Amino acid sequence: MSIFEVRGLEGLSLGSNKFNNSLDFSVIQPLKFLFHLDLSHIHLLTEYNDFYLSLFAVQFDTITLASCKMKKFPDFLRNQSNLFFLDLSNNQIHGELPNWIWKLSDLRYLNISYNYLKTLEGPISNISFKATSLNFRSNQFQGQLPILPPVSHLDFSINNFHSALPASIGQSLEFAYFFSISNNKLYGSIPGSICKATHLRFLDLSDNYLSGTIPQCLIENGYLLVLKLKRNKLNGTIPDTFSDCNLQTLAINQNQLEGELPKSLKNCHGLEVLDIGNNIIKDTFPFYLNTISLKVLILRSNKFYGPIAHPELNTTWPILQILDAASNNFIGHLPIVLLST
Structure with a gap:
């Protein structure tokens, strides 16, 4: 525990270990200079009720909580105004992607892949931050494909989106380098406007019902x-x-x-x-x-x-x-x- 007495600590990576309840995450709270936190593959987080409360006073720019068996979005994230990188992949989060996540103005990288999310709370086209990567892969998103934000890396593959590709999709992908929406239920033709996405290097529309x-x-x-x-x-x-x-x-x-x-x-x-x-x-x-x-x-x-x-x-x-x-x-x-x- 003396590690947590290093008050100038800036990065802490404890992922992929087998901690038990003897690890008190409240010791993180005094680390005022901590900006990088990686606790991925630690299942303890689902059992430790005080974990999120201990993080409210700390401002991070990188948080990695992949494979933690979380069932909902941690509330302390609402307070992370400096957050740049957020990885919540491979958890058990159900329901709705909350609208407040788009108000994290410094967020550039969001990975919520391999969860059980179904809906979006509000449009993602009006996000207030300049994201570079959104990874929604392998969830249960359904219905109309949302209007896409101007992001360089977009992965919406392995979901249940059921609609035609928007006629103006090329404008939405103006800055996209990577776009995958494979394994959905898209139908109709491939809009000619997609060729306006002149930065695209990777395009995957496989495993849909596209015609024409x-x-x-x-x-x-x-x-x-x-x-x-x-x-x-x-x-x-x-x-x-x-x-x-x-x-x-x-x-x-x-x-x-x-x-x-x-x-x-x-x-x-x-x-x-x-x-x-x-x-x-x-x-x-x-x-x-x-x-x-x-x-x-x-x-x-x-x-x-x-x-x-x-x-x-x-x-x-x-x-x-x-x-x-x-x-x-x-x-x-x-x-x-x-x-x-």
Whole structure:
């Protein structure tokens, strides 16, 4: 306990231990200079009634209380006017995300993932702070997708949002670098305005009920590194406009896409993962992709046909690690040169 007599202590990390009730958290209260507190993975917090009261007099900028079996938002957080970083992930918090959390004007990072939250108390588009990261992953949020705040990292995946994507979503994502809303119940088409989000590098709309075609501007703008549209109801063809391409991952498995595989994919020199399985694409084997950085090529369950061996070239794939060409109409021999390194 003499550790808590160090009155100049600025950071305290006690997470991932097995403390018992002998640890009295009221000793934290006199530490007036403490700004960083990490008590993650300490289940004692659910049993210790005086814990929150002992923190009211201390102003933090970083609080990490992940995996503490908490069932509600700690009241002492209302008083944290200097709070910059808050992690309440992997707890047992139910019900409503309180509106007062948006009034913490210095808050930049909020992680409430892996809880049981269902509703929002008030809109998050009118938040008073300039957040950079909001992680709502794996909760039970439902109903209309809220108007999104101008945040660089947004993760709303694995929830129950049931609505169309807002027509003006591109404006909401103007400053977003990462946006994932996979594993929800979104329907309708992908709005063309999403291409106004020119800072986006990671976009994941997988595991929804989205229909219509892939916006051509998503393919031709060249800023995305990861594009995941798997397990939707997208139709039409894949736009053949990969001219200025920086993609590293393109995953559009299990849609209703048809036509040929775009030849312009050869311009995606950094492409490592191409997953177009479970569609209706009808084409020959894409020999021309051996010049790029492919490590994973998934062609499964389409209508590819013809030989895998190139009639004129001994095509090698020196860095390919996974090839799935099952359930197509390929014929002839499987060339050993394809498996050469």
